[in-house]
Each structure stands twice: as C-alpha cells, then as structure tokens.
Amino acid sequence: MNELVFFINNVVISGAVAGSIYAIGAIGVTLVFSIMRFAHFAHADMMTFGALIVFMFTAMFPGTGAALGIPTPLLMLPLAMAITALLAIGIDKTFYKPLREHGVKPIVIVIASLGVTLMLQGLIRLFAGTSSRSMYIGERKEIFRLDVPFDLATRPIVITEPQITLIIFTLLAVIGLHLFLNRTRMGKAMRAMSDNPDLAKVSGINTNKVVMVTWILAGSLAAMAGTFLSMDVSLTPDLSFFLLLPIFAAAIVGGVGHPYGAIAGGFLVGYAETLSVFNWSVLLRPINHWFPEWIEIPRNMALVGSEYKIVVPFFILVAVLIWRPTGIFKGKVI
Amino acid sequence: MLAKLTEKFPEGLPVREVLVAALVFVAILLVFISQGSSYSVRMLVEASCYAILALGLTIQWGYGGQFNAGVMGFVALGGFCAMLFSMPVNPAFWGTELAADLGRVFLWALVALGIVIGASQLHRLGVPKKLRTTLTVILAILSWLILKAMFAPVTSAIESQAGYIGGLGLPAWMGWLAGGLLAGLVGYFVGHVCLGLRSDYLAIATLGIAEIIKAILKNEDWLTRGTATVSPLPWPTPGPSDLGFLLARSVYLVVTAIMIVAIFYLLQKAYNAPWGRMIRSIRDNEVSARAMGKDINKRRLEVFVFGCVLIGIGGGALTTFNGIFSPDNYIPLNHTFLVLVMVILGGPGNNLGTILGALLVYIIWVMSEPLALFLMQGGVDLLNSWFGWEGPGNLSGRALQARVFVIGLLIVLVLRYAPKGLMPEKVKHVT
Numbered sequence: 065m066n067e068l069v070f071f072i073n074n075v076v077i078s079g080a081v082a083g084s085i086y087a088i089g090a091i092g093v094t095l096v097f098s099i100m101r102f103a104h105f106a107h108a109d110m111m112t113f114g115a116l117i118v119f120m121f122t123a124m125f126p127g128t129g130a131a132l133g134i135p136t137p138l139l140m141l142p143l144a145m146a147i148t149a150l151l152a153i154g155i156d157k158t159f160y161k162p163l164r165e166h167g168v169k170p171i172v173i174v175i176a177s178l179g180v181t182l183m184l185q186g187l188i189r190l191f192a193g194t195s196s197r198s199m200y201i202g203e204r205k206e207i208f209r210l211d212v213p214f215d216l217a218t219r220p221i222v223i224t225e226p227q228i229t230l231i232i233f234t235l236l237a238v239i240g241l242h243l244f245l246n247r248t249r250m251g252k253a254m255r256a257m258s259d260n261p262d263l264a265k266v267s268g269i270n271t272n273k274v275v276m277v278t279w280i281l282a283g284s285l286a287a288m289a290g291t292f293l294s295m296d297v298s299l300t301p302d303l304s305f306f307l308l309l310p311i312f313a314a315a316i317v318g319g320v321g322h323p324y325g326a327i328a329g330g331f332l333v334g335y336a337e338t339l340s341v342f343n344w345s346v347l348l349r350p351i352n353h354w355f356p357e358w359i360e361i362p363r364n365m366a367l368v369g370s371e372y373k374i375v376v377p378f379f380i381l382v383a384v385l386i387w388r389p390t391g392i393f394k395g396k397v398i
Numbered sequence: 399m400l401a402k403l404t405e406k407f408p409e410g411l412p413v414r415e416v417l418v419a420a421l422v423f424v425a426i427l428l429v430f431i432s433q434g435s436s437y438s439v440r441m442l443v444e445a446s447c448y449a450i451l452a453l454g455l456t457i458q459w460g461y462g463g464q465f466n467a468g469v470m471g472f473v474a475l476g477g478f479c480a481m482l483f484s485m486p487v488n489p490a491f492w493g494t495e496l497a498a499d500l501g502r503v504f505l506w507a508l509v510a511l512g513i514v515i516g517a518s519q520l521h522r523l524g525v526p527k528k529l530r531t532t533l534t535v536i537l538a539i540l541s542w543l544i545l546k547a548m549f550a551p552v553t554s555a556i557e558s559q560a561g562y563i564g565g566l567g568l569p570a571w572m573g574w575l576a577g578g579l580l581a582g583l584v585g586y587f588v589g590h591v592c593l594g595l596r597s598d599y600l601a602i603a604t605l606g607i608a609e610i611i612k613a614i615l616k617n618e619d620w621l622t623r624g625t626a627t628v629s630p631l632p633w634p635t636p637g638p639s640d641l642g643f644l645l646a647r648s649v650y651l652v653v654t655a656i657m658i659v660a661i662f663y664l665l666q667k668a669y670n671a672p673w674g675r676m677i678r679s680i681r682d683n684e685v686s687a688r689a690m691g692k693d694i695n696k697r698r699l700e701v702f703v704f705g706c707v708l709i710g711i712g713g714g715a716l717t718t719f720n721g722i723f724s725p726d727n728y729i730p731l732n733h734t735f736l737v738l739v740m741v742i743l744g745g746p747g748n749n750l751g752t753i754l755g756a757l758l759v760y761i762i763w764v765m766s767e768p769l770a771l772f773l774m775q776g777g778v779d780l781l782n783s784w785f786g787w788e789g790p791g792n793l794s795g796r797a798l799q800a801r802v803f804v805i806g807l808l809i810v811l812v813l814r815y816a817p818k819g820l821m822p823e824k825v826k827h828v829t
Contacts, residue, residue: 102598103598159810168817169463170596171597174597175809179805181806182735182802183803183810184806186803186805186806187799189799305730308605309605309606362543362547365543371616374606374609382603385595386591
C-alpha cells in the first residue's frame, strides 16, 4: 500500500498541481490567441511579474494575512492581479496595438512579444536578481499529512496548503470563466470576435473594449498562475522559457481559441509530465514475485529522467501537430 | 562621369550602403584604436561567425518569412559536431571493450526501431487499425524501457573509465560541415511537422527544440562531458601557440572571411535566380504562388533546412574559435536574440545588410558591456551621494540584465519604426 500512497503523492497530487498551473496559463494564451491571433510569448514572464508583485507586497507587509487566517501572499494576490492586468493593457497599447494597426503579419507581433519577454525578463532580474526566494516570509507553509485508513499503509498522503488553494482557485476560475463567457454580454462579444472579427465589428461590437478585457483576463490569470507556482515551490525569476513550452503545448492540444480545451490540455500536459518522470518500478516491486525468474525489474523505470522533463510537452506538441493540428476540441484558429 | 554612375546604378546611388559600411568601418577602427589589435581581431572573428549565423537566419526570416526562435539549438549542434570531429581520438574508449558495448546497444536500438516500425505497418496484413496502434505504442514504450536499461550501464562505464567517447581526430572544418548537416536534419524534422501550419507554431517548436538540444548536450556526459566542458578544441588553422595570438587569429579571420564571401556570393546568385523569386513570391503572396503551381510546403521546408545548415556551420566555426565546448555557454540571449537583432536591424532579405548589421550589432554588443557597467556604477554613485543609498551588489550581473532589457526594446522599436532595417531589401520592378 505504501507504494500506492507514493504514487498518489508523486503523480496524482503533483500532476494536479502542475496541470492546474499549466491550465490557468494556457487559458490566457488561448484567449489572446483567439482574439488577437498571435502566440503571446511574454505570457510566462507576466506570470513571473505577477508573482514578483505578490512577493514585494508580502515583503512590505509581512504577516498581515495572519489576521484573516490566510497566508499573506494569498491576501496580496488580487492586488497583483490588478497590477499585472494593467501591465498587460499597457504593453498592448504601447507595443502590440501600433503594429496591429499597421497591418503587419501575426508573426511580426510574435517577434515583438519576444522582445517584450526580454524587456520584462531584464526588468525583473534587474530588480529581483536571479536567485529563487520563498514566498512565505515569516510564515509557515502548512503541510497536511493525511493518514490512510489501511493497516498496510504506514506513510501518509502529503498535501500542502498552497496546493489545496491552487486546486480550489483553479476550479473557481474555470467556473467563473464559464459563466463570464456564456452569460455576460462581454463574454458573448469575445466569443463572437474569436469566431469572426470582421463580422463582430460590423455588428457593432466594440472590438477595442474586447481586446482590453482579454488582456485583463490574461494578465490577472497569469498573475494567479505565477503566484501559485511560486507559493508551491519558490519564486524563480528565470523559469520563463521552461514554462512557455508546456503552456503552449496545453493550449494547442486543447485546440487554440478554446478555453475549456486549454484546461483539459493543461491537465493532460501536467499529468503526462509527472507520469513520464515517475519511477514505475516502485509500483512493480510488490508484484515482483509474479514475474518469471529471468525478468529483473530495473531500479529506475522512469520513461525519461527528470532533467528531460521539457521533452514531454514538446513530444505532445509534435504528436498533436502531426495527427490533429486543430487539437482535441476542434480549435478555431489553425 | 555622373551619367556613367547613373547608368551603372539605375535606382540611384547606393548612398545607404556606403553610409552603413562607413559606420561599420569607423566602429571597427575605434575598437582597434581603443582596445589593441589582438583583442579587436578576436572580436572580428566572432563577429564574422555571427555574420554566418545571421545569413542563415536571413534566409529563413528574410527570404521565407519563417521565424526561427531557436537559433541557439542549431548553433549548439554545430558546436557539438565541431567538438566531436576535431578532438583527438580517446584511446581509453576506442581501445577497450567500451566501444564494442556501445555499438552493441546501438545495434539493439536499430532492431527495436525495426520492430516498432514493423508493428506500425501491421494494418497491411489485415490487422484492425486500433489494435495496430495499441500494439505499436506498447511495443515502443517497452523497447524504450529495455533500451534505457541496457544503455545506462554502458554510458556510466564510459563516464567512469574513459571520461567521454572523445573525438574522431579529424580536421575541424569537417566537423563544421557535419554540424551543418546535423542542424539541417533536425531542422528538416521540425520544419516537416510545423511548416504546413500557422507560422506561430514554428516559433514555439523551435524554441522548444533549442532547449531540448541544450538539455541533451548538458546531461549526456558520456558524449559531451556535460558541464565539465571540453577544451581546448583544435583549430583548422595553426593555433596561437605556433603563431602567437594576433597572427593565429588573423589567419582564422581569413578563413571565416572566405567562408562569408563564398556564402554571400552563392546567396546573391540564389536570390536573383528564379528560385529566389519563387521563394519571395511564396512569402509575399502565398495564394497566388500556390495558384501558379508551386509546391509551397516543400519550398518552405527547403528554405528552412537551408538556413539551419548555415546556422550549424556558423555555430561550428564559432565554437571552434572559442576553443571550449560548454553546453552552458549556449544561452538564448547571445545565440538567438542577438542574431535576430542583427537580421532585423541589418535588413531581412538583404544579404549585404545582414552582414553589415551583424558586424555593427556585435561590436555594439561587446562594447556595451563596459559601458553598461560604467553607467550603472555612475548611477549608483550618484544616488549614493544624493540619498546615501547603498545600491545593489553584483553590479555586473545587473548590468547584463540592463542589456537584456535594451535588446528587447531594440527588437520592438525596430519592428515598429524601421521594419525593413537599415538596408531594406531591394525589390526590382520590371516594367
């Protein structure tokens, strides 16, 4: 049974955590993709930016969350979401909008977004350095150890406080997004614009406003994903290129321009990553005696080493682009 | 006199070209005066290697309109091949059982590949497609696990007994060519998957493959010694120990200059040939090119692979000159974005503009390091005297980040205000 608990700790929980973070990131990418038709490379650095804002406020007012009984970073999250949303709108107004109005090809805006990535990276590391920091300043990260009610299992299931909040917030974000896209006027306008921008424009939809709302959503979701990632592990300023690939893979697997697809894709990529670096021989060891004598189970049976984790999203990306370029749920943008 | 000139240059005098060339010349002269000739020649060799990289990218982005966001990966492949071919033979590997063991594992890998490919063709024998797919996937995973288990003891034996497999003891230029071929092969694979789809996908996939190539080179210690680095790499020309720094570097510069001239000549020919016209027509109006009966995806793949080959060759030359193969030295900023700035600033699609842009940007890049540090130090001192602010430690690291910011800003500004670069591509209008 201990092996099963090990499996739950290392695959089920950490896969859900990685999947939630990729899903929240991929929703933002896919929204920008469907409204403005370009791959926004600066998204990962917007995540880092949001986390950094949370970190700065937490460092300024340490321990304020204790009054409400929640961790301080969580208290600062709405503020960081608002600031990152403002940053996203500002970036769009200064850098992307002039290019868009110039009528350039989408790939030129992609290159511009890479330039923005570099600018954000430079700024973040100029002020925050490159070392990683803990988001918990003077506070303790709660770790819950749940005992399994079986005699054979001696080890507990381990889950931390940020992991639980992350999963709850992901659910809330998904439900909120669903209601927003389906019930509100603005959500419907967004869907209309992602279907057909010209038709949306002639039917009297204010496309500038739609673009702005898209950036607000993308920016605040990015801040949320970045903050939870940093709370779960630590705030690492130079993670962006390693986050981009899984997020884009998630968005493309789910079908670009498809928010629900992005969620599914995020969890798919997250679980694929954890499943491929999981050492399967742990699960085979208890049933070792069923195998014939000549089969010796190797000590390490992970599909890829953890240093090659980044290969997994790339593999998924390539497989999807070869067999189903529109994604699992037929994406609108191909 | 004037009439003769206008006859020779029907589109007006090449004022722009002369101005940019003069700017580059003055910049080189300033570096020579301020830094001494040995340092300046080194910088020129590096700049010329970067010019080859930039020519590769200008084929992809300027001619074909394809954006390669992973130049770094192809540079690293070129560097790896240069290292593998030029390093002396390692008797601790080739003289022992290890070579045979490694060969045996590779043979088994071939057998496994054959089995998996065979299983994927089972539908020809009447096996239902779903069963075939399941069988293929299971076989692939199983053989991958078995091969991994066979591979691990061999590689760890190589690492402990021989260090790494060593080189082939061949001249470095063969390694450069092989690097070009390997980069082209990887480019073919990536391009084959992505080029029929949206242009953004190619950027995402190349960004990913570059990080993967770096991860492989960094972690496969038996092949590359990983973070332990391999040095010194032998040069194809007499090294500094024979000729002294200045002369040896100058000879190397002659080699890279000849390479650039040859590549430039061939590219210029190709650009003005029907092939170049076809490529530009695909870039500018895909629909009408398709209507003219051009095989768009095939041509695009051609352009992409061609560019990757050049980037691989340039990466080989650059790594050999640096004399050290260290996977950690390949970073996106220096080997992807700097090259991108060279191309978009110099003039995408304009070969001469790309070369001049590469020289100019590289000189500015190298010279901006002390400048940024000086400015930062000055700023901190100023704030210190005004407000008594201590300033952050690790100023050189911070100065590097300031340059990262400037590179990003430069990319955005050039795209916005000078999308055609310093020397725009010349489009001939036939009346």
